[in-house]
Amino acid sequence: MDLVVHAERLPARGETLLGGAFATFSGGKGANQAVAAARLGASVAMLGCIGDDAFGAQLRDGLRNERIDTAHLHTADHTSSGIAVITVAADGANTIVVSPGANAALTPGHVDAAQDAIDDAGMLICQLEVPLDTVRHAISAAARLGTPVLLNPAPAQPLPDALYRQVSVLVVNETEAHLLTDVPVDGPASARDAATRLRAKGVETVIVTLGAAGVWYSSDAEEGHLPAPRVDAIDTTAAGDTFVGGFAAERVRGASIRDAIDFGQRAAALSVTRRGAQASIPTQAEVRAQSPLAAAIR
Incomplete structure (x- = not known):
């Protein structure tokens, strides 16, 4: 559950800042990406954990209202649901601190119980708000079953080299690309350098999202820069998750990588x-x- 407060700007370190409106929104990277894929035309099943609290009930109901299959959404007893404390500035920038709660209770055993769903899927989407060992287990299962994997390694953390070779599409933002490659990413040129390093680890397709500067993508067939549509942003929360869900939904429908990126953007x-x-x-x-x-700018 996202606990969101709006403010004129983001606070400085150690500063107490008087904010404005407060609201709660259903969130979580995995759930956001599931909802995005569902609203954008895909049939979606969610594998995850919620707590046995009021937030957990709301989160489950929210996914069901989106016609998402929750057969593999488990309730962790005596555990709070995951929350994110989010500050949103007037220009749309945000800071986010996540308390994983029940997300940390997702185990490889839960993945094993969802083998049929993974086998039937056109794509498995993973992120890192659940334990890395569980993510690795899910990705290995998908690789064994021949299901393509999209990994959004957020929150960013170092990954084992073997994992990259099992990933069909790696979607990273500037911060994540920097952490995984040691390349400071601040635009298309540096994004290309980071993508080259990540592809050298065995990833089929790397997509580096650059916010208002668009996307750099690299695959065996092509690479290029796609500019972002120009809009007046008021809140960037879940923009990356929306991109992931949109890209995945369009890609599973048979779109090219470039067209799927365009749709996601x-x-x-x-x-x-x-x-x-x-x-x-x-x-x-x-x-x-x-x-x-x-057309993409080369």
């Missing part, structure tokens, strides 16, 4: 014009109403 651009995490995610019809971006 347009979905993310709409999301930053609205407040909240899942509340900000657009529908497939809303994204289709926009014009596709121009």
Whole structure:
């Protein structure tokens, strides 16, 4: 559950800042990405853990309302649901601190119980708000079953080299790319350098999201820079998750990597014009109403 307070700016270290409006929104990277994929046209099943508290009940109901399969959404007894404390500045920038709660209770055993769902999937999406050992187990299962894997390594942490070779699509932002490659990323040129290093580890396709500067992508077939749609951002919470869900939904439908990125970017651009995490995610019809971006800039 996202606990969101708005302020004119982000506080400095040690500063107490008087904020404005406060609200709660259903969130969590995995759930955000699941909701995004579902609203953007995919059939989605969610594997995760919630607490036996009021937030957990709300989170489960929210996923069901999006027609997401929650058969593998487990309740951890005597545990709080995960929360994120989020400050959003007037320009849309944010800071986020996550307390994992029940997310930490997701085990390889839960993954084993979901083998049929992973086998049937067109893509498995993973992020790192659950234990890394569980993520590794899920990715290994998907690789064994022939299911493509999209990994969004956030919150960023070092990854074992063997994991990269099992990942079909790695989606990272500037901070994550820097941590994983030691390349400071501040634009398309440095993003290309970081993507080259990550692809050398065995990833099939690397996508580096650059916020308002767009996306750099690199695969065996092509690489390039796609600019982002120009919008007036008011809240960037879940923009990256919206991109991931949109990209995955479009890719599973058979779109090319470039077209799937374009679709994901347009979905993310709409999301930053609205407040909240899942509340900000657009529908497939809303994204289709926009014009596709121009050809990639080489």
